[in-house]
Amino acid sequence: MDREAFRQAGYRAVDEVCEYFATLESLPVAAQVEQGYLAKQIPAQAPEHGEAWDTIQRDFHTQIMPGMTHWQHPMFYGFFPSNVTYEGILADIYTAATNNPGFNWTASPAVTELEFIVLDWLAGMVGLGAAFHSNDMSHEGGGVMLGGASEATFTMAIAARERALDRLAHTAPALRASLLPTMVMYGTSQTHTVGAKAAKMLGLQFRALDVCRADDYALRGATLQAALDEDRAKGLHPFILIATYGTTNSCAIDRLDEIARVAASDPTLWLHVDAAYGGVTLALEEERMPAHLDAIRTHFDSFSLNLHKWGLVHMECAPTFLRNRRYLANALSLTPEYLKSRGTDAAALNDLRNLQIVLGRRFRALKVWFVLRSFGQAGFRTHLRNAIAQAAHFAHALQRMPAFEIVHPPRWGLVMFRLLAAGTGTDVDALNRRFNDVLLTRQDAMFLTPTVLPEVGFCLRIVFGAPATEMRHVDKALDLLAQCAAQTLHHADEPHGAAPAS
């Protein structure tokens, strides 16, 4: 493809993106295809000779798009949202064209420097305080733009292990390896799988601490204290706690204030906050008190959020902040001759590669810069408050529908609910699994994901937060739920598995 062909194809792609967002609502939310649909349409080998762009572009629309589940759809309420904005798409055009791996300052000064600047913007927006600012040279705190919560959790676990081993084996470095079998990561039963997965990747133990419904599934200080006492008595070394600000199940907020008090006396426990979905809400003044922001500011070692969930910036974008980046740099840095950076030999903290598990990667800061400048902090807050208002409206309306109950206090964009079993002669879990089966048949119109909440059972999650969702879509969701509920209850006496017609 030559330059003029690209110009025409580029204009067309831009028009198609406009068309996509203009007509998104008319598309089925979830792909209506069977597994293996695509291999039937695409040759098993790459073509020997180049094909015309018109053909490729046509096939994108006829072969790929029908198999796409539309996370940007105004009726997509599953998992957590996956925001993208026009500003971010524009950034991607420039980012792709310059394709700069940015692993050190020399590789591209702009890539490195803009990242630290926007990280400071974000640290300011969510109120983390100066200790976490990268461009404050009075300390070694600061951030890095990781790919997602999995990578962030895993990367913080590496930094935490480094610090713990330094402290435990500082007089005898040879002991470090022998300590590995005693190292334990902590999370709760509600921690996202990123916690247990990080432990699996590191080959270390993971302990899921108990939380309960009476505490809104928040980890309490006393539970942490008991676990620390028990594990220390066994000769184990708990070296990181993955605390959560907004769990995937119920948006639980661990009691970060109590955790900070308990951990203050522990020499090796690194305190991390996984705020993948919830972190953006700290841009809202009214959310900072329940978030225990003061505890984070003064006692936590690291904090990570995803902008690519509810934060208007698309994947991958997980700003991650550390009180002291030195442990991470010590754990990750290796500098052969060909990677030495002009002007940064003495400052490992200025080369992104020392703060991430990968060497090079895309220029992530540009899209954040574009989005934050175009929306402003005020626009960012409005976006969040829209979704919170939608969830409140939804919860209020659902409460007035006698077939339903809200099983947990709504938080932010999330509402958890289920059908009431009273009078159906059916077990509530079985009824709701059947309800979910009905909902699955309507994934063309609305996409929800179920979960199992401890002490509650099987229930549904609905999460607002897509920029395309308006209040009328919330009402549409309520109507659809009422229809699916009626259909479920009508068939409530049939055995589970007899799939109702859609």
Next chain:
Amino acid sequence: MDREAFRQAGYRAVDEVCEYFATLESLPVAAQVEQGYLAKQIPAQAPEHGEAWDTIQRDFHTQIMPGMTHWQHPMFYGFFPSNVTYEGILADIYTAATNNPGFNWTASPAVTELEFIVLDWLAGMVGLGAAFHSNDMSHEGGGVMLGGASEATFTMAIAARERALDRLAHTAPALRASLLPTMVMYGTSQTHTVGAKAAKMLGLQFRALDVCRADDYALRGATLQAALDEDRAKGLHPFILIATYGTTNSCAIDRLDEIARVAASDPTLWLHVDAAYGGVTLALEEERMPAHLDAIRTHFDSFSLNLHKWGLVHMECAPTFLRNRRYLANALSLTPEYLKSRGTDAAALNDLRNLQIVLGRRFRALKVWFVLRSFGQAGFRTHLRNAIAQAAHFAHALQRMPAFEIVHPPRWGLVMFRLLAAGTGTDVDALNRRFNDVLLTRQDAMFLTPTVLPEVGFCLRIVFGAPATEMRHVDKALDLLAQCAAQTLHHADEPHGAAPAS
């Protein structure tokens, strides 16, 4: 930004990309800015209110672009290339707009299915054989599109550790943790830092096996055998060898044939090929014999290459192939209720999240599909052969310039050379460090990276492979090197560090 504003901004961005590639040659290759240049121009906080797109777009050009080192510049010859093509940029527009995390089949059938299809295309192109095809259900081999060589190496190390621990502790799973201090990763002194970094991340030992100039820096079977014997006698468990097909320093190719023979009798050693830069050359029939492709096809456990280096597809794009994905899936999979995928509960290998350390990430296969279809395999080969011809032309011309010597046989796009010290009264290393200082002053015109090659010393690497580079740029590079050499030799009697004027 509303839809019509995006349409106009998008057209403009497309025009700017055209302008960028049309005028790239006139830009300085390396950014001509001082460290900290950007923070002086950008406020310390995000703006409270949204700004006009015209302002943001203007600032991109006046603030960001001057700090960008242009990896796409026809005179960028540093590190390894970082290709991008128009087709890839178009893919990014669609990928960003649909922003789909694709962690399981339900999250988007097209994202999952296209990835396995293009992985099979690539496995076919580089001749890996059916054992590594994802859509061949007769075995559990196949691939995944990881982010880069660091992530690929690290991910394969996790799979290898899983297999080794399974075999070593299959009768007593409780032993697994206690075996960790005995686990050793192997590479060579020429293995990229991805090897040692992966070991650091896992908290395990890394042993760099010796290679020598007489062997062209290739790892030999006898060296591996001796190391295995020595380490086993110490009770250690070497569990993965990171062999390289094209080292960063000199494009060395480890003796994969000898390695395969030695490892055949080892119960736990996983054989991985890091072919980050070189892997694409297996698309060329004439490269397959020296690559020991037969050994890879029959004995190696995994193979990874980067398309985002010399393979026409921009970051991040590291297709990685495994003979058996099951070990990886066992090491990484955890499935809570909210991640269960419709139609794939029984088939962990069909969900991308089980084959990668992250949960969700961008749709990477689309850009590969666009590029391979638009170029065809023939166009892909032409791109590679252009760079190989440029390197050959460069080496041939340099050999006829009396001031220079080629220190190592050129391979693919890479030539390693240095100034000859004869008659200068200076140590050859010192002379070439000074030569590099002179080259640093001309990074506006040409970007090279130096290295230290064992048994040779300090020398320069020049790597061809950017799509923008034409034969006339190779001649320009030769002219510039001649000028910089003359300048260096003119000052050869001055003490090192007296920076010559540019």
